[in-house]
């Protein structure tokens with residue numbers, strides 16, 4: 001980090017006000033002092049590589065140049081990772097330094113994030129032994145090719161076909177229609193030479209559902225598409241410009257039998273199909289990534305909050321009191337209302353991610369012992385938390401951008417790109433509504449079990465408690481608010497269930513009744529997620545090992561989250577809990593008190609995310625607060641400022657002006 005001496009004086013004053021030890025917060029957030037040291041050490045190693053620095057901002061490059069620069073940097077970054085591993089005999093610590101290097105999304109994201117994990121998770125030991133060493137060492141580069149032009153959400157409807165030919169012991173891959181073309185996979189456009197292709201398996205004319213296959217699609221020497229492969233890039237998007245998303249179609253393209261990932265289902269040499277213990281295990285990589293996305297949401301909320309809070313401490317505009325100098329915009333309560341929820345939410349998502357990661361690890365361990373009982377709970381929880389955290393994080397990033405006024409609209413603030421990247425997570429890895437409806441299926445089953453007095457899984461056991469406690473008075477405490485959200489979820493789950501029953505009594509079948517109740521079902525899932533986020537984050541704060549000074553501030557943040565959402569969803573609480581109008585007035589006042597209490601620590605709290613200037617990549621958010629200098633320095637990098645008079649003056653403007661004189 002930069003030294004205090006060069007800092008903007010407002011930021012120096014803000015840091016002096018902080019009531020807790022920022023380093024303690026950093027170490028707590030990232031796990032330990034050792035983890036912080038190792039992460040910083042690795043980040044230093046990456047940033048020391050001169051070739052990773054960009055000569056001009058990416059926005060001035062063409063689509064093609066941006067991609068090529070992305071690949072160039074991704075390969076150098078990969079070397080740094082490899083060298084670290086060779087030297088330390090372990091992977092680099094979790095870090096976000098790719099953001100400092102690639103800025104947008106790495107063309108290798110899908111290789112590391114889904115191709116390698118799918119081989120590891122869906123391959124037999126022999127298949128892992130064949131492909132993992134090559135993939136991990138980047139001798140081959142791959143992606144996860146599932147979505148098609150015609151189908152993304154409903155994956156049982158995928159149209160790519162893998163027909164088994166027992167004579168040659170091969171699968172024949174085909175994309176018979178335009179809508180069957182793979183569309184979206186990251187890196188597919190021009191980067192990868194392999195992919196996991198999810199396709200409908202046919203044996204002797206019989207369909208056996210969708211399965212993952214490994215296909216080499218480009219020649220390893222020439223990188224040309226192999227015969228029978230049509231592949232390309234899908235073009236510019238809202239963000240993800242360097243992710244190199246692509247399309248792919250096969251025409252009678254043959255792959256050996258051993259290329260079907262067979263940890264779950266298998267196809268024997270003679271074409272016998274052997275079912276796996278649970279066909280949904282084929283969807284395993286998606287579950288893992290959904291858990292990871294909750295962690296990503298914490299990062300994006302932290303990044304946007306750091307930029308906007310620091311900028312708001314530096315920016316002065318208007319007066320609170322006419323007799324006083326222009327106020328820091330951070331002193332306006334409305335600004336605190338916009339920003340502090342992003343700071344608080346980043347902590348909430350982080351705790352939810354750590355909680356989900358534990359659940360994921362436990363279930364994976366159980367699955368390795370053929371125990372599947374907790375898989376439905378993992379799937380349902382990962383679906384709804386991914387859906388709710390990504391949508392909320394997108395909104396928070398946008399709110400932070402808007403809170404920076406005009407300068408937030410500048411690409412150099414890094415808030416527009418951050419919004420484009422964050423909001424993509426609402427769609428990828430399962431569209432929000434679709435995932436919330438998956439959770440709703442689980443909630444309906446849980447509700448039916450609750451009605452029968454059965455024991456419920458931990459994440460939904462509150463449904464039983466709420467059933468018993470519905471008469472208890474509201475309590476204006478964090479624990480009381482957590483219970484309140486559980487009552488809302490309980491009420492919405494019950495209402496959605498009863499709506500389905502109502503339609504069925506009117507003669508509708510279950511599917512139609514489900515569709516007619518689906519707005520309620522989605523809202524029940526959202527309420528369930530909010531109840532989990534509130535409970536998990538409050539428990540994490542209460543059981544944390546933080547010092548009293550830090551603990552006080554973390555509790556304030558967690559309470560801010562609880563109170564913010566109480567006020568945002570007061571209608572639901574009035575409908576489904578015993579909260580009163582007077583309680584809401586008390587909580588409104590409490591919320592405003594919390595904003596005021598957090599205000600002196602705002603800069604310390606975002607410093608506690610420990611995001612380097614290179615990761616923030618923002619004129620508005622850097623540690624030293626040289627906002628105006630940086631805005632001007634970046635503007636001067638515009639190619640239009642490299643010449644005094646642009647040729648368009650002579651070509652178009654001057655002739656127009658002359659014509660106008662006639």
Ligand SMILES: CCCCC/C=C\C/C=C\C/C=C\C/C=C\C/C=C/C(=O)SCCNC(=O)CCNC(=O)[C@H](O)C(C)(C)COP(=O)(O)OP(=O)(O)OC[C@H]1O[C@@H](n2cnc3c(N)ncnc32)[C@H](O)[C@@H]1OP(=O)(O)O
Nearest residue numbers: 113152153154155280283289291292360379428429430441
């Ligand atoms: C813990 C460590 C974390 C480390 C993290 C590391 C990395 C992550 C970080 C960064 C990420 C890297 C990359 C991300 C960036 C961009 C890449 C984007 C990639 C993609 O988008 S890939 C494509 C993703 N596509 C989807 O998500 C499709 C969504 N659709 C579906 O998943 C399914 O179609 C569906 C909606 C679930 C429905 O499936 P279907 O077969 O029709 O089932 P149903 O009939 O509706 O239900 C049947 C039954 O099955 C249960 N079920 C469904 N899915 C699962 C599952 N995954 N696991 C377990 N059970 C499942 C369902 O609940 C039903 O059960 P019932 O008992 O009710 O019958």
Ligand SMILES: Cc1cc2nc3c(=O)[nH]c(=O)nc-3n(C[C@H](O)[C@H](O)[C@H](O)COP(=O)(O)OP(=O)(O)OC[C@H]3O[C@@H](n4cnc5c(N)ncnc54)[C@H](O)[C@@H]3O)c2cc1C
Nearest residue numbers: 145146147151152153184185186424427428429430431433
């Ligand atoms: C940036 C980005 C990167 C991606 N990367 C990859 C990748 O690497 N590999 C890959 O395979 N895919 C990738 N995808 C594709 C992504 O997984 C899909 O776009 C996503 O799963 C949503 O599917 P869809 O596009 O078919 O949306 P649709 O399902 O067509 O959604 C459109 C609308 O229909 C609604 N809808 C659909 N089904 C239902 C239902 N059953 N009930 C109620 N409403 C419904 C949705 O709620 C939504 O409002 C990526 C997408 C993006 C945006």
